[in-house]
Amino acid sequence: MNTNNMSQAWVLQICHGYDGPFLDCARQYAVLFADSPYKVMTVYLSGKYDAQVEAGSASDEVVFLEYSSKALRGLKLGAIRAIRRIASERNFTLCIAHRFKPTYIACLATRVPVIGVNHAFGVYHRRFRQWFANAFSKRLMLLGVSNAVRDDLRASLPAWPEARIETLYNRIDIETLKAQQVTREDAREYLGLPQDVWVVGNVGRLHPDKDQETLIRGFAKALPDLPTGSLLVIVGRGRLEARLRALTEELGVGHAVRLLGQIPNAKYYFKAFDVFALTSDHEPFGMVLLEAMVAGVPLICSDCGGGREVVDSVGILFPQGQIDALSQKVAAVCTSADGELKNYRSSMIARLNDQFSDQAVESRFWSLPFLSRLS
CATH class of the missing domain: 3.40.50.2000 (Glycogen Phosphorylase B;)
Structure with a gap:
């Protein structure tokens, strides 16, 4: 020895x-x-x-x-x-x-x-x-x-x-991830997204706990109030993929919802999104929320579990599972003034440094x- x-x-x-x-x-x-x-x-x-x-x-x-x-x-x-x-x-x-x-x-x-x-x-x-x-x-x-x-x-x-x-x-290594995250333009090119449309993003397993069904229904309801060509982009894979694809067709929004599957190092591409939405009903914490905050992307999160603690005071909460409330929040972020969004970003960085670094x-x-x- x-x-x-x-x-x-x-x-x-x-x-x-x-x-x-x-x-x-x-x-x-x-x-x-x-x-x-x-x-x-x-x-x-x-x-x-x-x-x-x-x-x-x-x-x-x-x-x-x-x-x-x-x-x-x-x-x-x-x-x-x-x-x-x-x-x-x-x-x-x-x-x-x-x-x-x-x-x-x-x-x-x-x-x-x-x-x-x-x-x-x-x-x-x-x-x-x-x-x-x-x-x-x-x-x-x-x-x-x-x-x-x-x-x-x-x-x-x-x-x-x-x-x-x-x-x-x-917690997160803020400066390292900042250096790894690519620009909005490069992120959209990598993910195959148009440069000139408004994008709601979600990253996570396609699992009942993540409740992407509520996300799709809420986006579909908000779509008439969103800019022409707006997209919902979901990154991840799981057993619900076929069901979620069928839901987009059932709701008539298949053209506006893209399920991209698993993307290696997805956290590098969060700047592709104009807003990040997490609709989980069982979220112990939500690391993706921190990754979106580093990218300066506005947050919408269900008001339950650990996600609520992360987003508190720096994002928008909605009652979990409430499709109408979610659709209203999505539309509200889309129409927010640039100054309001800038304040959100400033608050997110301060919260990251104070709580999650x-x-x-x-x-x-x-x-x-x-x-x-x-x-």
């Missing part, structure tokens, strides 16, 4: 995989330790080795265990043994685990304090998971990515002190009482 590894203090971060937003989630937590005495090892339970993922993890060491989904079902004994072996080779003082399975593995494979980061609603609704959390409550802290998720966790675990279940918002969240993270034992 290398004695240098045992003298250096390490933080172990365990992620189920790096698909979707979870690579950036790993980065978000790794950079919190950039100016600390701790090194960070990030372990991905699933997913093949990828040099870009390794670089994007912002960690001192990255391990790809490359388990299949089948291997991560049930008791997950193989993953527990692998993490136990890794833990024996470093002086780990803390483990950060994203989602329940990594939290379960971290608690069983290590003896260090564990922070379980929760990115969804309903994680601890099941009786077994409640029992498990209670069994490890002395060295387990839970974080929700929004107050809405935090409150759901607290309701699931009513015996826990509130200080053991806190909020730590997702790496720097803003770093101070909040280190103030968590759970981390006092690391100081």
Whole structure:
């Protein structure tokens, strides 16, 4: 055993995989330790080795265990043994685990304090998971990515002190994304959109939770009040694609709705949109809202879940599922004066810096009482 590894203090971060937003989630937590005495090892339970993922993890060491989904079902004994072996080779003082399975593995494979980061609603609704959390409550802290998720966790675990279940918002590397986002003209060319039309944008899985059906119906109702040639552009794929395409034809707006499918690095092209609309009914946070804010795109968001917390005071909210209200908001943004939109953009940048930047969240993270034992 290398004695240098045992003298250096390490933080172990365990992620189920790096698909979707979870690579950036790993980065978000790794950079919190950039100016600390701790090194960070990030372990991905699933997913093949990828040099870009390794670089994007912002960690001192990255391990790809490359388990299949089948291997991560049930008791997950193989993953527990692998993490136990890794833990024996470093002086780990803390483990950060994203989602329940990594939290379960971290608690069983290590003896260090564990922070379980929760990115969804309903994680601890099941009786077994409640029992498990209670069994490890002395060295387990839970974080929700929004107050809405935090409150759901607290309701699931009513015996826990509130200080053991806190909020730590997702965040974004503002300057890096600014540099990556292309101009409006280039974004529209890449996405195959006309340069001279008004565009409502949406990015997300085609899933009932994202409720793009309400978005399409609201856009269809607003269309007569929008400029000629206006488009609704939806980026993403999922099991509802055929149903949503059929809906556009049923409503007679197939010519005005474009379902573009999956676009790699879609966040680079948000300036193609004149307004960004998120109509989810189950939105734990809404990273796409931050990406749209960096692009300076006005926001319309359903008044529920974590999205409401992101958009609060810098965007337009509508009652979730209310088609008439959504159509009115879409038309209102279209007719907003340039000065009003400029004020929106200024407010969004200020909110990003105050609440959702790496720097803003770093101070909040280190103030968590759970981390006092690391100081």
